[in-house]
Amino acid sequence: MDQKERERLEKIVAQNEYMKYLGLELLDVDLGYARARIPYSHKLLNPYGYLHGGVLFSLADIVAGLAACTYGGNSVTIDGSMNYARPAMNTKDIICEAREVRQGKHVAVYRVEILNDERLLLDTGTFTFFMM
Amino acid sequence: MDQKERERLEKIVAQNEYMKYLGLELLDVDLGYARARIPYSHKLLNPYGYLHGGVLFSLADIVAGLAACTYGGNSVTIDGSMNYARPAMNTKDIICEAREVRQGKHVAVYRVEILNDERLLLDTGTFTFFMM
Amino acid sequence: MDQKERERLEKIVAQNEYMKYLGLELLDVDLGYARARIPYSHKLLNPYGYLHGGVLFSLADIVAGLAACTYGGNSVTIDGSMNYARPAMNTKDIICEAREVRQGKHVAVYRVEILNDERLLLDTGTFTFFMM
Amino acid sequence: MDQKERERLEKIVAQNEYMKYLGLELLDVDLGYARARIPYSHKLLNPYGYLHGGVLFSLADIVAGLAACTYGGNSVTIDGSMNYARPAMNTKDIICEAREVRQGKHVAVYRVEILNDERLLLDTGTFTFFMM
Numbered sequence: 001m002d003q004k005e006r007e008r009l010e011k012i013v014a015q016n017e018y019m020k021y022l023g024l025e026l027l028d029v030d031l032g033y034a035r036a037r038i039p040y041s042h043k044l045l046n047p048y049g050y051l052h053g054g055v056l057f058s059l060a061d062i063v064a065g066l067a068a069c070t071y072g073g074n075s076v077t078i079d080g081s082m083n084y085a086r087p088a089m090n091t092k093d094i095i096c097e098a099r100e101v102r103q104g105k106h107v108a109v110y111r112v113e114i115l116n117d118e119r120l121l122l123d124t125g126t127f128t129f130f131m132m
Numbered sequence: 133m134d135q136k137e138r139e140r141l142e143k144i145v146a147q148n149e150y151m152k153y154l155g156l157e158l159l160d161v162d163l164g165y166a167r168a169r170i171p172y173s174h175k176l177l178n179p180y181g182y183l184h185g186g187v188l189f190s191l192a193d194i195v196a197g198l199a200a201c202t203y204g205g206n207s208v209t210i211d212g213s214m215n216y217a218r219p220a221m222n223t224k225d226i227i228c229e230a231r232e233v234r235q236g237k238h239v240a241v242y243r244v245e246i247l248n249d250e251r252l253l254l255d256t257g258t259f260t261f262f263m264m
Numbered sequence: 265m266d267q268k269e270r271e272r273l274e275k276i277v278a279q280n281e282y283m284k285y286l287g288l289e290l291l292d293v294d295l296g297y298a299r300a301r302i303p304y305s306h307k308l309l310n311p312y313g314y315l316h317g318g319v320l321f322s323l324a325d326i327v328a329g330l331a332a333c334t335y336g337g338n339s340v341t342i343d344g345s346m347n348y349a350r351p352a353m354n355t356k357d358i359i360c361e362a363r364e365v366r367q368g369k370h371v372a373v374y375r376v377e378i379l380n381d382e383r384l385l386l387d388t389g390t391f392t393f394f395m396m
Numbered sequence: 397m398d399q400k401e402r403e404r405l406e407k408i409v410a411q412n413e414y415m416k417y418l419g420l421e422l423l424d425v426d427l428g429y430a431r432a433r434i435p436y437s438h439k440l441l442n443p444y445g446y447l448h449g450g451v452l453f454s455l456a457d458i459v460a461g462l463a464a465c466t467y468g469g470n471s472v473t474i475d476g477s478m479n480y481a482r483p484a485m486n487t488k489d490i491i492c493e494a495r496e497v498r499q500g501k502h503v504a505v506y507r508v509e510i511l512n513d514e515r516l517l518l519d520t521g522t523f524t525f526f527m528m
Contacts, residue, residue, distance in 0.1 A: 018184050047147075048206075048208070052150050052190065058187070061184075076180070078392060079216060079343065079373075080185065081211065081345065083210070085497050102481035102482065106394070107342055107394060109343075128343055213477065215392065217365050241349050241475075280441075282450070307417065309412075309414065311411075312470075316457075317457050318455070322451070323450070325450045338444075342479070344449065345475065346476055348474060
């Protein structure tokens with residue numbers, strides 16, 4: 001993928017205040033693909049002491065949205081859904097990977113997986129974007 | 133609804149660090165119902181300058197989860213989905229309302245609506261909880 | 265809403281073989297709205313003896329898709345989700361209503377409710393369409 | 397997986413009238429896994445001439461539900477969602493595969509993929525079941 005595109009995406013992450021709060025670190029981007037990490041951090045927990053479902057959805061939405069931008073253009077989320085299979089706890093980091101299902105001219109669909117330190121699958125999600 | 137239950141839910145919101153970051157204010161709870169508000173705030177925006185989809189999902193998940201707790205017990209999100217119909221911008225606050233579809237013994241389903249200052253419907257969502 | 269549009273939608277329902285199998289009867293259409301009925305019928309049941317979730321999803325997809333066509337144009341389903349709150353049984357008919365969340369130029373979002381004879385809410389769903 | 401369980405699932409498919417209409421053929425089941433096929437058939441099309449989204453959702457719901465039953469017990473769909481990436485046409489058959497995300501005691505989550513003759517990914521979905 002184009003190096004300029006990669007830098008554009010890295011800049012988006014570096015400059016956004018909410019992504020900074022999440023501690024989001026972009027690990028890899030390629031055509032139709034993105035991977036990022038957030039830490040297990042006290043300020044991101046739900047009342048039960050594991051990472052908040054909204055934090056995990058945010059991570060997934062961001063990573064899938066970045067993956068959809070790897071072909072150029074900007075992605076606006078039309079809808080997203082998350083299935084929470086296992087609690088996000090007892091892990092140092094959380095990894096999120098997004099993979100293309102279909103990158104259309106107007107509409108893009110990406111699947112995401114959220115994994116813990118031991119690469120155990122915690123959550124799955126699917127996001128639909130409008131491309132501009 | 134029971135006053136002690138109400139205080140329990142208010143305490144959850146008051147003590148959680150992520151909810152504080154969101155600026156979440158609980159406005160009303162009743163059996164099978166909850167309403168809360170977050171401000172349109174710089175630290176919650178996406179790169180386009182409107183409230184981040186992950187922030188809105190977090191709001192919806194929290195409000196629906198609180199509504200599911202109004203009968204007693206604790207709710208754990210099984211899955212959630214959001215449809216983003218209109219950008220959350222040009223508004224001072226964002227209101228989220230959650231209403232019961234079904235409160236089962238094990239599984240609860242709630243619908244949410246996200247509205248701007250003028251009560252325009254911005255987003256809809258549905259959440260499924262496991263009750264413990 | 266335009267009478268010609270209405271007739272166009274009625275014709276779609278009358279000519280489609282799968283909709284005939286479902287026994288789908290279009291009850292009402294208006295701008296951003298549609299309502300239809302299917303019978304509780306032996307040939308539509310799941311192994312437990314209530315209406316199959318796939319049948320109810322089909323009904324919802326069709327009704328929401330017709331509602332999205334009331335402004336003209338054709339709708340193609342991008343995605344859809346259903347939450348099954350109560351079993352569809354002990355009822356003569358099942359009613360499905362679809363209401364507009366947003367009718368955009370390219371993307372339309374509709375919510376659906378599925379009700380039994382006594383107008384009890386059985387299921388809810390949300391559908392996203394690409395308009396052509 | 398237990399041979400008796402396998403026969404129980406094959407019997408469910410063989411006896412259900414709606415599954416017969418779909419032409420559903422169970423190809424494989426194993427612990428946390430199921431695969432089935434339906435034909436591209438005139439009686440399953442939408443008005444545009446490709447397989448109806450409701451038919452594909454039905455297929456996915458059935459296959460995921462069967463996969464969830466491979467550990468024993470019965471599955472009731474709590475919710476399901478489908479993303480339609482490519483039209484289901486110009487293919488003799490449609491294959492659906494369901495794989496376990498998590499098989500809990502009460503709640504099970506399965507992902508599905510729908511593929512055409514050339515194993516091109518057409519649609520993805522996720523289903524949540526209550527186990528009884």
